[in-house]
Amino acid sequence: MKVGKLLLTALICCSLTGMAAPAFAEKEIADEPMWDSAPAPKNYSPEKKKAAEEMVINQKSFTLAANPIIVIDPGHGGDDPGALGNGLKEKDLTLDIGLRSKNYIVANYPATVYMTRSSDTTVALSTRASYANSKNANFFVSMHINAASLSSANGVETYNYPGSTTGRRLATETYNQLRNSFSNDRGVKEAEFYVLKYTNMPASLGETGFITNASDASQLAQSSFRQTLATQYATGMHRYWWGF
Ligand SMILES: [Zn+2]
Incomplete structure (x- = not known):
């Protein structure tokens, strides 16, 4: 429409x-689940979301929590394969990139990283958000792969919830790294995705390439490319939190 x-x-x-x-x-x-796809998790707090936004804007976070708690959310999983194309499943790619990103972060930065899933399991949207809320995460990064009916569609884009300044900064920092892996930069966008709305902390969502595009898919099928994406996500998160 x-x-x-x-x-x-x-x-x-x-x-x-x-x-x-x-x-x-x-x-x-x-094509990711919007805010009205499922009921809000019980521990969603608009007040906490607002407070987190203001805290980071004031840069108090640097003294309050030098070592961030990060929640990485590999999209889909289990009964939900996500997008399909060129012999690949979105759920497999997001899990692999997410785990590689976690491993890179904990090996290189003083950060604590939690995953909404670490294997091929079905995780409800509300569980993803409530998990991040229960961990009191400082920020949340959801990882996805794009798809389109037109096979020529390709490239990278990231998202923040409309009006979220901190989400925008997180989406922009990760985008600025991830775009180095793609020739088509689709930009930083806004969307009312469920996991961006119902997480009590700054949140972003990345779409690294199109599974339906032969060129993007052949790249995504390579573990070295997925490792590069994972490192770029991590570098973007580092820049978001530490400012360099
Ligand atoms: Zn997805």
């Missing part, structure tokens, strides 16, 4: 200006 409206608007604008209509063949927002 949204794309339809955009297309209509674009057609009207272009017919007025005499320009060729752009092709809106790709979805603007990745």
Whole structure:
């Protein structure tokens, strides 16, 4: 519906200006569960979310907690394979990248890292958010792989919840690293994804490549590429928390 409206608007604008209509063949927002996909977790606190936003803006976090608690959320898993394409499953890629990122962080930074899942298990959306909330994490990074009906769609994008300044900074720092692995930079976007809304801390979600694109998929199939993505996620998180 949204794309339809955009297309209509674009057609009207272009017919007025005499320009060729752009092709809106790709979805603007990745197909991940939105905030109304499931009930809010019991330990979701809008007040805590707001306080976390203000605390980090004031940079008090640097004295309050030098060593951050990070929750990494590998998308999908178990009964939910996520996107499929080119012989790959999103749930396998996100788990591998997530575990590699955790391993890199704990080996190199003074941080504590928790995973919403560490194996191929089904984890409900509310469980992912409530887990991060129960750990009092300082920030939350959800990892996903994109998909589109058009196989030419490719590249990287990250997300924050609309209006979240700290989420925006986290999404931007990770994006600035991850974009080095892709020729198509799709930008830092906003979306009302469930895990971005119901986590009590700054949160971002990354879509590193399209499983439906032959070139992105052949890269994602290589463990060396997934290791690079994991390191780039970690570097972005480091820059977000420590500022360098
Ligand atoms: Zn996903």
